[in-house]
Amino acid sequence: MGQLGQKPQSVVIEARGLSMNYGSNLIQSNLHFQISKGDVFVIMGGSGCGKSTLLKHMIGLYQPAGGDILFGGQSYFTASPEQQLAMRKRWGVTYQGGALFSDKTLAENVALPLVQYTTLTSKDIRDMVRYKLALVGLAGFEDFYPSQISGGMCKRAGLARAIALDPDILFFDEPSAGLDPLSARRLDDLILQLRDSTGATVVIVTHELASIFAIGSNGVYLDANSKTQLDTGSPGYMLNHSKHDLVKAFLSRGE
């Protein structure tokens, strides 16, 4: 982290002819896109087009039906279990509802990856946990259980857990869904600040237009009817130059 930005254009994630099934249902096929280091990559599209499914393929929870996803040129799915684990440690994933372990306090939730994968003493882990929770604005909530805090706070605590190991790639599933506009804005700012100061690459599933334009630097539009991507590029570029009216309509709320 200390020495960033030597190769700003290097490709971190690349989808090559990716297709995804859900059982025998084809969800999306023939997806091609590239995500560069430091990008905020937005996966967008209407409801039910497979945005979350694409995210779950990217984080290795689902096996693609065809094609491949490359991380720094290496395929996750053909890697050995040790390599897969090493790759996973470089990712941080934030789930829609936070997905905090409900029988653990926030501190224990954030500490879990640190306890598992580092050799830090318990005092150092406590300091790290305090710092990570302070980053997401939850300083002083260490000993609270997820059931004792609000939904928005759960999301931020989930983010604190995702960044526990200083990941290179941060994945978000609908980060601003269910948040009020101000909290959503704060979360967007937080994502950008984290990206700027840690040099992480961010992949976001969202359909909040405000977020898409505020933070997206690159993206892909998935279409539910044709079951493939209609366009890829930065949201601003797609709004003005996309060949597909559907993409333009989506990005301008049909106005």
Added chain:
Amino acid sequence: MKQATLNFHKVSDSNVVVTVQGSWTVSGVLPAPEQLSAMLDDRLKTVVFTAGDDFFWDSRLLAWLMACQRMLESTHCQFDLSGLPEDVRDLFNLANTVPPNKALPERHASLFHQLVNRLARLGDEAMALLAFTGELALTLCRWFAQKGSARWSDIINFCHQSGPSALPIITLQSVLIGMILAYLGMVQLRQFGAEVYVANLVGVGMVREMGALMTAVIMSGRTGAAYAAQLGTMQVNEEIDALTTLGIKPMDYLVVPRTLALILTIPLLCLYSNILGMFGGGLVATNMDITWLMYLYQLRDAISFGDTMTGVVKSFVFGLLIAMAGCRAGLACGRSSAAVGQATTNAVVTAIIYLVVADAGLNILFYHLGI
């Protein structure tokens, strides 16, 4: 990589420059924050941090800086991070934008307090149980008066889940219980040359006691726990709130069909278990010098209709108790996934306590009634 070190350089009484060097990362060993606080005294106003040679950092540095900041909170000493990389400054400021929360979470009480609370809550528990029982009775009455909203399709569905699907495990369990009873009796009765009476032991033992009780134990683990988990998950997902706001009583819609299904299926399972238990006993008996004919003939004389009925009545009561324990635990479930686990445990434990107490009570009753 070089070890992380601190260098102090005192500029004036109120100003000290601290140079951080080496690798301040997760894999390294950092100097204790006390090293910094030991250097400082009351007159100090500003600590200026600068980066030295071979300086590497990650979150560990920031966690350390924040630990130092907390340690120096009382001394009004300012941190000046202008000599550190911009990213460090940004992250440090970001972590300090929201002031720490001072409120404490609800504490878990000490063991003694928990015990006192438990005892104090026993009364409430008893009242809640009584209220639940009363409401269930009323709801059942309403259902019998054709005014409830429980649907037959639900009841049949639950009957299928608790009845036919439980047959394999009931079969295994009953045959083995019968065999155990037969072995037990054989060893004792052989001393008197009364081996043929093993049929009485197995028959009466199964029909009056073991058939009903063991079936109920299996069902409390299988169906009672499932009821608690289903209703508990519905509670977590706010489905029960949704039902209530739709004007449908959870008691009517969720508890009654489950209770009726269990009351209907358990006596049948109990009869099935009785027959298989006697068959299991027969397997053992015929292996040792008794023929099937003798065994069956003896059985016919041993068991009366009254004996069979006591077992069926018992299992009917047990079914009601299991459904009650399961549904009550599910409806009283908290709002987290851990609470669902607790509710399930609760359902099985209370069901088994109810079973044993009810069994003892019914046996005393039957004895005094001479059945």
